[in-house]
Amino acid sequence: MLPLDDLLVLDFSTLLPGPLASLFLAEAGAEIIRVERPGGEDMRRFPPRFGETSAPFAALNRGKKSIEIDLKSPGALAQLRPLVERADIVIEQFRPGVMERLGLGYEALRELNPRLIYCSISGYGQFGPRAQEAGHDINYQAIGGLLGQSLKRGQEPPLPPTLVADIGGGAMPAVLNILLALRQRERSGLGCHLDIAMADAMPTFTWYSLAQGQVTGSWPEGGEGLLTGGSPRYGLYATADGWFLAVGALEQKFWEIFCEALELEPALRDDRTNPEATHAAIAAIIAAEPAAYWRSYLEPRDCCCTLVRSLEEALADPHLTARGLLEAQAEEPGGRRLVSTPLPLAPTFRERAPGLRRVPASGGDQEMVRDGSGE
Structure with a gap:
């Protein structure tokens, strides 16, 4: 039934x-x-x-x-x-x-x-x-x-x-x-x-930017929002072999695990000070190793970091x-x-x-x- x-x-x-x-x-x-x-x-x-x-x-x-x-x-x-x-x-x-x-x-x-x-x-x-x-x-x-x-x-x-x-x-x-x-x-x-x-x-899909713009009067341009490229905590980073790592370490606990795993300089871990510098440093670290390395190194750490899968790979994922x-x-x-x-x-x-x-x-x-x- x-x-x-x-x-x-x-x-x-x-x-x-x-x-x-x-x-x-x-x-x-x-x-x-x-x-x-x-x-x-x-x-x-x-x-x-x-x-x-x-x-x-x-x-x-x-x-x-x-x-x-x-x-x-x-x-x-x-x-x-x-x-x-x-x-x-x-x-x-x-x-x-x-x-x-x-x-x-x-x-x-x-x-x-x-x-x-x-x-x-x-x-x-x-x-x-x-x-x-x-x-x-x-x-x-x-x-x-x-x-x-x-x-x-x-x-x-x-x-x-x-x-x-x-x-x-x-x-x-x-x-x-x-x-x-x-x-x-x-x-x-x-x-x-x-x-x-x-x-x-x-x-409906712009809910975050809509709330932000109304309250602050500052409407985020493309690529500037928290979830659209404005934060080093949330975005795509290119690997050494031309593929991408998806990082979604928004919460502080995940961010700290991520930064520690990358051995990011302490001065750059407060991403509010200079988010562009933090982003550039992370990008350089990720770009130094191939996709397979980051998949095995970061995904098990439970810090909201996932290697981007092709559709063919996604369909073979045991979870799906x-x-x-x-x-x-x-x-x-x-x-x-x-x-x-x-x-x-x-x-x-x-x-x-x-x-x-x-x-x-x-x-x-x-x-x-x-x-x-x-x-």
């Missing part, structure tokens, strides 16, 4: 935010029906290929079902009506107004199912001056002040490896708000419309294996398998033995449209 195994979700979304949100719900037991355009959604064509589908698509869509409908056709709502009437949740990711023009907006579907929780994920939300603007993850990070926290003026900028807006501003807030809406529905008996804007969450994050596998229609997207769900809320679940073929569950039975 899983917590969401009595719920039906109609997922009209594409690419990453919505499908990742519905994957969370699927892993907790919900039945997910992907509503795709004829020929399947765009993610099915993303490289690399994985048998009969795409590896990125497979990683996000295991255990779901798929139907194909031309949402622009006059009969789209009639085809979907049996499913809408028994659905608990709808997830959509079009620009504001598109579902309304298709006759599938919240008000129209609420008439068929007052208990429906209708979750709209978009870049800037359903209203506001930017509501109709196009954008992607990097744009939402840029306009929300998050990206600027790590950029120093005049220096070559690094490209963030994380899709913070898509995941931290889209998928996860969608799941959180859907669960809150389910709790509210238990009391009221009614559903609601959730307006999830990826850009809205970007200031022990946590069960790599157990869920997706099987594409041709029989090939890969590890599904790891989800940080508490073990008690996901399958005890996640095992193998299929990736839906595009329109592979089309019979559900004809009778709406779900059988």
Whole structure:
């Protein structure tokens, strides 16, 4: 028995935010029906290929079902009506107004199912001056002040490896708000419309700088904040062989262990006096030895120092294996398998033995449209 195994979700979304949100719900037991355009959604064509589908698509869509409908056709709502009437949740990711023009907006579907929780994920939300603007993850990070926290003026900028807006501003807030809406529905008996804007969450990630700037009047520039390069206690240091050591020795006890291990000059251990000099001295020490040396020398000292791993190395880490994050596998229609997207769900809320679940073929569950039975 899983917590969401009595719920039906109609997922009209594409690419990453919505499908990742519905994957969370699927892993907790919900039945997910992907509503795709004829020929399947765009993610099915993303490289690399994985048998009969795409590896990125497979990683996000295991255990779901798929139907194909031309949402622009006059009969789209009639085809979907049996499913809408028994659905608990709808997830959509079009620009504001598109579902309304298709006759599938919240008000129209609420008439068929007052208990429906209708979750709209978009870049800037359903209203506001930017509501109709196009954008992607990097744009939402840029306009929300998050990206600027790590950029120093005049220096070559690094490209963030994380899709913070898509995941931290889209998928996860969608799941959180859907669960809150389910709790509210238990009391009221009614559903609601959730307006999830990826850009809205970007200031959340600047919480420290936001508090600092308001109180002191000094807004930290990129690379100057405690957690963005302004402190020698928290940052990346290059090793002799060109790799990096991640240092997070913020608390004094960890800082003291770290400084003692490096045999840092006593005058530089008070990093408030001249943080630039302290940083430069540490950088020179770390640069004198290769990555393997610092991994064996510093990591066992429990001072928040960790050698940066490649993704391949991270997936082989015994801790990740022990946590069960790599157990869920997706099987594409041709029989090939890969590890599904790891989800940080508490073990008690996901399958005890996640095992193998299929990736839906595009329109592979089309019979559900004809009778709406779900059988």
